[in-house]
Amino acid sequence: MDKLSENFELSELPAGSETKPAAPHKFTLHIDGKWHSMNLKETSLDRSTPISQLDSQILTDLVFTPICGITDLKKD
Numbered sequence: 001m002d003k004l005s006e007n008f009e010l011s012e013l014p015a016g017s018e019t020k021p022a023a024p025h026k027f028t029l030h031i032d033g034k035w036h037s038m039n040l041k042e043t044s045l046d047r048s049t050p051i052s053q054l055d056s057q058i059l060t061d062l063v064f065t066p067i068c069g070i071t072d073l074k075k076d
Contacts, residue, residue: 001036007044007062011037024055056068 004010008027013019013035019028025040044062046052054060064070 001031003067004038004063008038008040013037025058027055042047 001010003017013028017035019030021027025045027035027038027040029038040058041061045058046061051057059074060070064073070076
């Protein structure tokens with residue numbers, strides 16, 4: 001959670017809350033039996049290319065590769 005907080009604003013969702021992300025660059029995470037919202041910090045958004053702004057690319061660049069060590073999404 002500490003590593004995630006470098007790029008995302010994190011908050012625990014109350015029980016029974018909607019877990020579907022409400023907008024682009026907003027994500028939810030289920031960990032330790034609790035749901036959390038993850039809102040991308042504006043300073044963490046890479047606007048250099050359209051691809052870098054896709055939610056799937058944001059998760060790859062900021063979560064999957066640096067935190068989880070996933071470098072090949074098809075094999076890891």
